[in-house]
Amino acid sequence: MASPILKFPFLSHTTSLSKPLAFYPLSLTPKPRKTSRPIHVKQQQQGSIKCHAVTDLTSGNTVPSSIEDQSKGEDNDDHLVLVGPSSEEERRGEREVADYDWTEEWYPLYLTKDVPDDAPLGLTVFDKQVVLYKDGQGELRCFEDRCPHRLAKLSEGQLIDGRLECLYHGWQFEGEGNCVKIPQLPANAKIPQSACVKTYEVRESQGVVWVWMSLKSQPNINKLPWFENFARPGFKDSSAVHELPYDHSILLENLMDPAHIPISHDRTDLSAKRENAQPLRFEVTERTDRGFAGWWGGGDAQTLPNFLRFEAPCVLSNNREFIDGKGVKQYFSGLFLCRPTGQGKSMLIVRFGGTAMPQIANWIPEWFFHQRGCTVFEQDMGFLSSQNEVLMKEKVPTKKLYLNLRSSDTWVAEYRKWMDKTGHGMPYHFGHNTISLPELPAVVEHAPAGLVAGVSASFPAKGGTGTMHAPNLGNRYFRHVIHCKGCSGALKAFNTWKKALSAISLALTALAILVSGRQWKAALLVSTSLCLAGVYACSTLIQMSTTNFIRTHRRF
Incomplete structure (x- = not known):
């Protein structure tokens, strides 16, 4: 990317x-706690063979040295080109720890314009599955993606009169998470008070839907991002x-x-x-x-x-x-x-x-x-x-795996060092000097099986058209098109035009065979050729929306 x-x-x-552009109220941030506890990291045995390389000096460029040099007693010049410690605490092997809880943050869920109007949307933040939908008044609602009845995914349900219905047994929930209908409940029985779903606070800001992931603390509006430009x-x-x-x-x-x-x-x-x-x-x-x-x-x-x-x-x-x-x-x-x-x-x-x-941007879709x-x-x-x-396999911090150059990787090193300070408050992290591996196994989503599931999955809100219903993040269609109303609409239009032009070209070809006049035959064949050119163009555009880029030098 x-x-x-x-x-x-x-x-x-x-x-x-x-001058710098100020986007966030950084002054609200608490000061970090500094500890004298050294960082304990699993050490890898380094081989005794050292490799040496020299930079290509033909371009005349030299490596800038905007970061202060490390210790002068080293027996090589690696410290002149590699990113070094960014603080005295790091130089001494001390860890700087900040107060951090990943749930007490706003996470971007979706573009407001692409949220479906008529179907729930299943999304995930770390290992927490949520469902986003619009109620009867068009207001955005977000629940835990789990029916309290038998744990079915609510995102596989449907919207009925602004209520979210679980398609397993038909339980319906209103915007505050309360269950308002259970078809199997006797007429004189009351809905159990525990028949409710957990709700998450969502806010729309500058065209983006954000979710506050904490169920214990009130949303901190000061943390909601705002972008001045x-x-x-x-x-x-x-x-x-x-x-x-x-x-x-x-x-x-x-x-x-x-x-x-x-x-x-x-x-x-x-x-x-x-x-x-x-x-x-x-x-x-x-x-x-x-x-x-x-x-x-x-x-x-x-x-x-x-x-x-x-x-x-x-x-x-x-x-x-x-x-x-x-x-x-x-x-x-x-x-x-x-x-x-x-x-x-x-x-x-x-x-x-x-x-x-530029004006040309207004003419390009x-x-x-x-x-x-x-x-x-x-x-x-x-x-x-x-x-x-490799990161999951090696199970060591990035400092043991990366060679971060001052002249290309400064931001990468800064980011991993930031994770050293805050990673203890995340489900897992890979920092510059520290790591914490995932405690829970990765969730594997399986493709729908059977005719009914296949048809259900073919709806745009569920992630597919026709037989393209098996989620695959390696495919362009599932990575982007199903999440974009504009691109999915364009793809449908291309498919419609392709079918229409194909039918018209067949009809014109048949007419060209039946008519006797040479001029009519020529006109019909030219029209057929134009229609076939349109079919080819539509096929090319469909392929553009569903086929990945492949480097031409790769062999198969």
């Missing part, structure tokens, strides 16, 4: 930021949801890694070219319990034009400002709202926009940009999925 800088598809000129006059954005087959921490690493763009996404758009790969310069300006922020840019740049901010639990933004030819300040933002959806799975809401966009975004994810998918497997 491309990092923030790639995601401005229309930005072809150099821009710069004049998206509220500016004239700001327009393109937003999409993607479900991905790797951990949210690996996704965030990838999104905050601009160094991979020229290589992994070479020629994906006009800004990504492998010959432009170069050392980068990073300047960390903030470190708190809630995250970190700073500037970054090319190693030879006079100023650092990009401002990146990571905010707990999983919000990443990259921003740029510039003065246009008329002397007006313009703003561009790449916003990445990540949600952990279980071990080895994540969901991302990605949003790109600005206050000044949004589904086209969404499919290009899918291509970018697929270019990185093999790397990130294998990285996820």
Whole structure:
């Protein structure tokens, strides 16, 4: 997946930021507790063989040294190019611990525009399964995705008069979670008070539905993210949801890694070219319990034009400002709202926009940009999925596995070090110096079986069309199209046009055979050819929405 800088598809000129953009009230964050307890990590036996390499100096670029050098007594120069300790506590092997509870956070559930109007939506936050739906008044409701009767998934149910019905036995629940109907209950019996579901607080903000995961504490509105650029006059954005087959921490690493763009996404758009790969310069300006922020840019740049901010639990933004030819300040933002959806799975809401966009953007359908975004994810998918497997297999902190360069991986190291401070409050984590492995086994979702289940799963809200009902996060259709009303609508239109044009071409061919006039035959055959060209175009567009990108150099 491309990092923030790639995601401005229309930005072809150099821009710069004049000052940091403040998005969150970081001053509300409590101070960390510092302990003198050393970090105990399972040590790997290192081999006695050392490998040495020298950098390619032909480009004339040198590695910037924005982070202070480590100890001078080392017998090699690795400390000059690798990310070192970012604090005296880390240098001494002490652990800095922050108060953190993963449930007392707002998590991005879905884009408001893509929430189904007529069906419940099953979603997950870490290992907690929830169901989101709109009641009879159009108000968003969120329950635990479990019927109190016999634990059936409510997200497999249906909406009747604004109430959520479990399709196993027909129990119905209203917006506050109370059961209001049990078909099997005698007429003179009362519904048990315990026949209710757990409810979660949800809020809609700037086009995104957020959920507060704690059932014990009241929602903290101060933690609800607000993005200044998206509220500016004239700001327009393109937003999409993607479900991905790797951990949210690996996704965030990838999104905050601009160094991979020229290589992994070479020629994906006009800004990504492998010959432009170069050392980068990073300047960390903030470190708190809630995250970190700073500037970054090319190693030879006079100023650092990009401002990146990571905010707990999983919000990443990259921003740029510039003065246009008329002397007006313009703003561009790449916003990445990540949600952990279980071990080895994540969901991302990605949003790109600005206050000044080229006119051509108004003429290109949004589904086209969404499919290009899918291509970018697929270019990185093999790397990130294998990285996820290695982390789970090795069971050691990333410090033992990564070689983080100062000139490319500063944000990655900062993120993993932030997890060292807060990971104790998460279900599991892989930090820079610490880890905590999942205590619960990964949940495996099985595909529907049988004719009825297949037909049920074919409805758009359930994740499929026709026979495409087996969820597969490796497939573009299930990663994005089923979550996007625009792309699913476009896919249906392409299928409809393909069938219609195919029928018309057959009819025209039959007429061409029957008519006797040469001019009529020619006209009908030309019309048939145009219809077949339309069928081919529709087939190509359908393939674009359902087929993954595959690198041409790979062999099968």
